C-alpha cells in the first residue's frame with residue numbers, strides 16, 4: 026500500500042507539472058485556433074500514453090473460480106433458481122433477489138435494506154455484480170468466499186430468517202429440487218451445495234468489457250477526449266486510483282472516508298480501534314446502476330460522490346489520514362468534475378440481464 030501511494034504521488038505530481046507547462050504554452054498560442062487544437066490533441070495523446078503504461082490500471086479478466094467449486098451450466102442454473110426462490114426464507118417471502126434485484130443494478134435501490142419485520146437495516150444492500158472478484162465480502166469484509174457468504178443472509182434473523190437446520194428438509198419436499206441438485210452435484214441437497222450453487226451463479230453476474238477495458242486493451246478510440254481527461258483525473262489529480270485500482274478497481278483494503286456514520290465497520294471484526302468506521306473499498310463496475318452509494322446509502326448520486334471527495338469527506342473522528350491530507354485539497358474545477366463523472370459513467374457498462382426462472386413446484 027505504501028509503495029503504491031508514493032508511486033501515485035510521484036506520477037501525479039509530475040503529471041500536474043507537465044500539464045501546467047502545456048497550458049501556458051496553450052495560452053500563448055490561443056489566437057491560433059488550429060495550433061490550440063493540435064496542442065490539445067497532443068495533451069490527450071500524452072495522457073493516453075501515460076494511462077496505458079499505468080500498472081495500476083488493469084482490464085478486468087476472468088472471474089476467479091475456486092478449485093473445490095468448478096462452475097458448470099447445471100450448477101449455475103440451480104444457483105439462479107435458489108437466488109430467486111423466496112422459500113429460502115423463514116416466511117417464504119424474501120429471496121436474494123429482494124435485495125439484489127437485477128432490475129435495480131443487483132442492489133435494492135434503497136438507502137439501507139428493509140428487514141424481514143419491515144424495519145430499516147443498518148447498511149445499504151451492495152450490488153452483487155462483480156462480487157466474485159473481491160478477496161473479502163461485505164462492507165466490513167467479514168466473509169472470505171461467496172460460498173461462505175451465501176448462507177449468511179439466509180439465516181440472518183433480519184434478512185431471510187431461515188434456520189439452516191430446517192432449510193434442507195424444506196427444499197427436499199419441494200418437487201424438483203432433488204433432481205436439480207443431482208444434476209448439478211451428483212449429490213443430494215446439502216447446505217454446502219446450496220452455498221456452492223449460489224456462489225457459482227453469482228460468479229456469472231459480471232460487468233466487463235466496458236469501454237474502459239477496451240481502452241486499456243489498446244483501443245485508443247474506445248474513450249472520448251472528455252472520458253480520457255476523466256480517467257486521467259481518476260488516476261492522477263483526484264487520487265481515486267490510490268484505493269480504486271487494479272482489476273475490479275479495488276485494493277480490497279479498508280478506509281474510513283469520514284462519512285458521518287455510527288457503523289463500526291471493520292472494527293467489529295478485528296477489535297482494533299484504528300478500524301472504527303473502516304469499510305472495504307468497493308469496486309466501481311456497474312456503478313451507474315447501483316445508487317444510492319456508500320455503506321450507509323447516504324449519497325444519492327455520482328455527482329454528490331464527487332463533491333464528497335472534493336471536500337475531503339465529512340467529519341468522522343477516525344477519518345483516514347489520506348482523506349485529511351490529500352482529498353481535502355483536490356480543488357477540482359466544474360469542468361474537471363464533469364470529466365471525472367463522464368469517466369465513472371463508462372464503468373457502468375452493461376450488466377447481464379437475468380429474469381426470474383420458473384421455480385421448482387411452480388407451474
Ligand code: HEC
Nearest residue numbers: 120121124138148149150151153156162163164165178184
Ligand atoms: C434483506 C436484504 C438482503 C437479502 C434478502 C440478501 N442480501 Fe445480500 N446483502 C444485503 C446487505 C445489506 C449486504 C451488506 C451487508 C454488510 O455488509 O454487512 C449484503 C451483501 C451481500 C454480498 C456481498 C457483496 C459485497 O460487495 O461484498 C453478497 C455476495 C450477497 N449479499 C449475496 C446475497 C445472496 C446470495 C442472498 C440470498 C441467499 C442475499 N444476499 C440476500 C442485503 C440482503
Ligand code: HEC
Nearest residue numbers: 263264265267268280304305306307318319320330334347
Ligand atoms: C482512501 C481510499 C479511497 C479513495 C482515495 C477514493 N475512494 Fe472511493 N471508496 C473508498 C471506500 C472505502 C468506499 C466505501 C466507503 C463507505 O461506504 O463508507 C468508497 C466508495 C466509493 C463509491 C461508492 C461505491 C458504492 O458502491 O457505493 C464511489 C462511486 C467511489 N468511491 C468513487 C471514488 C472516486 C471517483 C474517487 C476519486 C475522487 C475515490 N472514490 C477515491 C475508498 C476510496
